[in-house]
Amino acid sequence: MTTTLRVSPSTAVIPVHAVWGAAAGLVGGVGFGIWMSVSRPMMDTAMITMVAGLLGSTNAVVGWLIHLSIALFAGIGFGVLLGEFAQRLVPAVVLGLAYGAVWWTVGALWIMPANLGMPVFEWNDVTSSSLGGHLVFGLLAGLTFSLVARAAGNRTDRTTG
8 A cells, every 4th residue: 555645735746665666866866976976987077067068058057957857757666666665774775776776777877878979889988987977876866765664653643553
């Protein structure tokens, strides 16, 4: 059974797992964004500026905005698809790491290089560093989702008991 949250009397009901996933995605996205801001696997270029290249920019702020938007979307997807199974710590971490690896395969090995005119599904310094960042994203997203679920469960237990 899915728990829902009414944002206001005039808005639609939002599945709670999507809300928790959004928070988890942003936390994971900040961790991954820091990774990309300090990682320079190619000619002293920060990976975050490579993300900005998706919109034809080299500005790190643009890269952060694109990256956090993707992280928010990915986090909502995590909550909707896996939230039912990710409420306890260990399953959340395992699912988060697997989810990060899936996003690495789809995003870093396929979509991003294809959009930047680079070879797809190629192992190199950029994609190997990106794998580490995607695993950081998944780890932090899974941990955050589990902690938010636990906090919400504790709050619910106190109000109903």
